[in-house]
Amino acid sequence: MKAEIITIGDEILIGQIIDTNSAYIAQELNKIGVSVYQITSVQDDKIHILEAFQAAEKNVDIVVITGGLGPTKDDITKTTLAQYFEDTLVYDEAVLENIKYLWKSFVKQPLLQVNIDQSLVLSKAIALMNKSGSAPGMWLEKNNTVFISLPGVPYEMKGLMNDEVLPRISQKFKRPFILHKTLLTYGIGESIIAERIKDWESALPEPIKLAYLPNLGRVRLRLSSKGFDKEAIIDGVNAQVTALIPLISDVFVGFEEQSSIEQIIGNQLTKLGRTLSIAESCTGGKIAENITAHSGASNYFKGGLVAYAMDSKIDILKVNPELIKAHSVVSNQVAEAMAENVRQLFASDYGLATTGNAGPTKGDSEAEIGTVCIAIATPSGVFSQQFNFGKQRLRVVQKAVTMAFTLFQKEIFKKC
């Protein structure tokens, strides 16, 4: 059971957009036991698209195609599919009704001929209803390979995957069970981890694969397995995880599939019945945004202050200007004052604060570019640490966010 994902659009090949659709489709296919063999991105070019279809048909059982279904002249996927299937386009009544409904309810503009033409589908296709847009999906079969065409707009693609594509694949194919379990570690490099766990890794039984995914201060260890006996797959992976954790207990923080570090933090705060507030300077709201991306954050997150200008640190956060003068705005002392004061301002149990210089220029502080101070205020005191995260602005910010979560996570688990 193998699939290929073909994403169509010049915007991908010139780097104007990042292809996020493929990752979503791959995840969802994996969940129902379909492995993705290859992801191929091709231009809006008829010959190239036809070649990609041919190559995919040879290699896989399922081809998922996204993009090129819009109403404008640069959208050629439908006519190219018609050529590949030696078929013609016909109006689909149900699709047209759906378009009329969407236009009446949401677009509130007159229906143009190009909008009506969106209801054209291949005569050999099963039309898949798109509840969020005018481009229908299509399900086609050729020589034992299923071709599924979906729009490239991410939420339309997702709706069609969930409502139409995944149920139909599940019904049509007998599929194995695929399991991925990823351990999150923070603080040491992949070669050191590999050295530590090498005996365990060498003894991994056949169906289980290990991968190392390093990035900016953290390494993810992914165990993967696949087979038709679901219970055996789960038991096999769990046994290996149980043997692995003691080898990395000092750097292991949780499982990615269950939770990101901010979710692990959120769960722990909820369990402790404690709350957090945040004062951000150089991270500019990114810590708060990561926390509030998860529903349920209102249980433990009181709020945050983006104290970007010097004034706001003094006037709103009540950091003593003398302290800033004495130590500079990027200092452990100022970070600690920010953490403690934001804790009081929001009346939360914990306060987390960042102050730093992300570059490219030095700004208000004499600190080297890349310097970031992170402080944590708790009900029983405040502490801080200083780092240098290099010279690239966005990387400095991302590393500061990761480190803030790492330090805070250690703090709240220590308390247990």
Added chain:
Amino acid sequence: MKAEIITIGDEILIGQIIDTNSAYIAQELNKIGVSVYQITSVQDDKIHILEAFQAAEKNVDIVVITGGLGPTKDDITKTTLAQYFEDTLVYDEAVLENIKYLWKSFVKQPLLQVNIDQSLVLSKAIALMNKSGSAPGMWLEKNNTVFISLPGVPYEMKGLMNDEVLPRISQKFKRPFILHKTLLTYGIGESIIAERIKDWESALPEPIKLAYLPNLGRVRLRLSSKGFDKEAIIDGVNAQVTALIPLISDVFVGFEEQSSIEQIIGNQLTKLGRTLSIAESCTGGKIAENITAHSGASNYFKGGLVAYAMDSKIDILKVNPELIKAHSVVSNQVAEAMAENVRQLFASDYGLATTGNAGPTKGDSEAEIGTVCIAIATPSGVFSQQFNFGKQRLRVVQKAVTMAFTLFQKEIFKKC
């Protein structure tokens, strides 16, 4: 002059990571006149990788490969390249010196054999020095096709692209000039735009291509052209842009290549000498984060408050609890109070505020899931608007952020 990008790694094919490297590489290649023909993502599987190399060699002049160069057992790109080039691996002295330097300066851990082995390169390769990590890049040639192997860690890949790959390609190949110019529009759908500009589009001269890129309330229109006469290419595209803008002047806000909407806002605020502060509820810091992602934000951004809990709206933002009781926390009235009060709190010229219910549950408010109120306070008054952005949490937040920028951008350009 065509290139293919091959990204190697199971993590891409199972959807565990989004491949951002390809977009970066494609952008950079385009800037020096190299078109990307295809992007192919393949598993950590020797046979599959070899097939991808063969297919690419037939189609393109340059193959850029990322991933699979780490020190752990799942990394097989180097040995697979050695097989493809019928070559052996040899230690590179300069690379080894670099690794020793990195370990001494930053890693501060003993150098393991696996780290030393990172200095192995193909004997036929030119080693490309990686200043940020232990995996060197490699430049190889076979039957008039150049193969370039780069690490998958994004900042290491970027360093190698800029320091080594782009200069070498520029030197070796005669390249055309590629121009993309993208007009940002907000507020109307692609089919309506297409209808409005159809006469202009039909008359577009041969080398110029138009693409429509719709997403969540905005449509980007990209004009692309390519050729060896740089001046003629630029003049040709500019003439078309000049003809296009009057047709869409009510929805056109700027050019993407120069700036995102938050940069357009930042430039305008800097020009006006005015400042902004932000009070965010449902957007949780994401507006502030988008603004502070750009250097120079301290010229016009005073700071922000993430007023997530009800308390913080009342205690810190001083929103009258009676107002909340009368109209509910998700209301135009509360949004306007937040915008005006944050403006005063941070002593800025403008205040921008969001309050809404992103779901999945109703939370503090009786408002329907997806309801968001956005308010703008100016030196001369405050106004607001209410929206419904659907039922998916992250999409609601993203649409709210886009709409907040759209409304604010209209406001500050109106003032000119």
